[in-house]
Amino acid sequence: xxxxxxxxxxxxxxxxxxxxxxxxxxxxxxxxxxxxxxxxxxxxxxxxxxxxxxxxxxxxxxxxxxxxxxxxxxxxxxxxxxxxxxxxxxxxxxxxxxxxxxxxxxxxxxxxxxxxxxxxxxxxxxxxxxxxxxxxxxxxxxxxxxx
Amino acid sequence: xxxxxxxxxxxxxxxxxxxxxxxxxxxxxxxxxxxxxxxxxxxxxxxxxxxxxxxxxxxxxxxxxxxxxxxxxxxxxxxxxxxxxxxxxxxxxxxxxxxxxxxxxxxxxxxxxxxxxxxxxxxxxxxxxxxxxxxxxxxxxxxxxxxxxxxxxxxxxxxxxxxxxxxxxxxxxxxxxxxxxxxx
Numbered sequence: 251x252x253x254x255x256x257x258x259x260x261x262x263x264x265x266x267x268x269x270x271x272x273x274x275x276x277x278x279x280x281x282x283x284x285x286x287x288x289x290x291x292x293x294x295x296x297x298x299x300x301x302x303x304x305x306x307x308x309x310x311x312x313x314x315x316x317x318x319x320x321x322x323x324x325x326x327x328x329x330x331x332x333x334x335x336x337x338x339x340x341x342x343x344x345x346x347x348x349x350x351x352x353x354x355x356x357x358x359x360x361x362x363x364x365x366x367x368x369x370x371x372x373x374x375x376x377x378x379x380x381x382x383x384x385x386x387x388x389x390x391x392x393x394x395x396x397x
Numbered sequence: 398x399x400x401x402x403x404x405x406x407x408x409x410x411x412x413x414x415x416x417x418x419x420x421x422x423x424x425x426x427x428x429x430x431x432x433x434x435x436x437x438x439x440x441x442x443x444x445x446x447x448x449x450x451x452x453x454x455x456x457x458x459x460x461x462x463x464x465x466x467x468x469x470x471x472x473x474x475x476x477x478x479x480x481x482x483x484x485x486x487x488x489x490x491x492x493x494x495x496x497x498x499x500x501x502x503x504x505x506x507x508x509x510x511x512x513x514x515x516x517x518x519x520x521x522x523x524x525x526x527x528x529x530x531x532x533x534x535x536x537x538x539x540x541x542x543x544x545x546x547x548x549x550x551x552x553x554x555x556x557x558x559x560x561x562x563x564x565x566x567x568x569x570x571x572x573x574x575x576x577x578x579x580x581x
């Protein structure tokens with residue numbers, strides 16, 4: 251089993267790192283180029299899903315355990331909503347990022363965007379990987395030859 | 398000129414893909430073709446200068462959903478079940494709906510017209526205020542994250558809820574006291 255698909259496995263090993271790097275680029279460069287948390291989260295999860303497809307679900311779960319995924323799912327929403335609460339505690343409106351740098355409101359906006367996009371990315375990564383685990387974790391009803 | 402050509406080619410391929418999907422019986426091929434369909438729509442979004450949307454469509458439509466559909470096929474059957482119903486009534490329904498949709502577009506402003514609601518409502522306001530308010534080059538990010546921060550928070554919550562829903566339905570997580578001392 252594990253000796254099958256040599257080319258796929260080598261290419262995957264090369265690609266996974268690049269995909270993660272690209273996801274981080276899309277994540278943190280979203281203010282300047284197309285993309286943002288949502289796209290970055292999807293690309294990040296693709297790296298783990300590809301790894302899971304080519305190797306096995308078990309090895310993917312070793313790299314990115316299920317309990318971590320389930321925590322990330324909620325953590326992203328918490329980061330996003332927490333940013334709003336933080337701006338409220340600083341005396342501004344909910345999600346008014348000017349609060350982070352009252353002297354230079356645009357700097358505050360940059361920080362705010364960075365943090366909430368990160369929150370979106372974390373949740374989307376978690377959800378996509380969790381859904382993949384849920385689908386792939388069930389026993390398949392058909393054999394490989396039936397495809 | 399070149400725009401018309403690109404659009405014609407892309408839309409023709411889109412329609413051909415859709416027809417092929419309808420005719421296919423092997424679900425594996427159907428899923429692959431729907432991935433192609435997503436990729437073609439992503440290209441169309443690029444020609445409309447909606448790069449962010451194209452990005453999302455390519456990543457989600459052509460990438461993740463294909464994997465999930467394949468996972469679903471693995472849990473079910475590889476081919477379409479023969480339908481014993483008459484195809485006539487659904488055809489009528491589809492034709493009427495299509496005609497209604499086309500009738501609806503007759504009222505819409507011409508493509509790219511300057512006095513379309515999208516160009517005269519809040520759009521110009523966002524475009525003129527973003528450099529001084531937020532100062533990021535990608536106005537889409539500024540609108541999504543700052544001007545429409547509430548909406549995006551709601552969207553994130555929706556994604557979260559959807560994930561939780563799928564987990565509850567599929568993953569077989571049980572309440573801890575049902576397991577024999579084994580933690581989830």
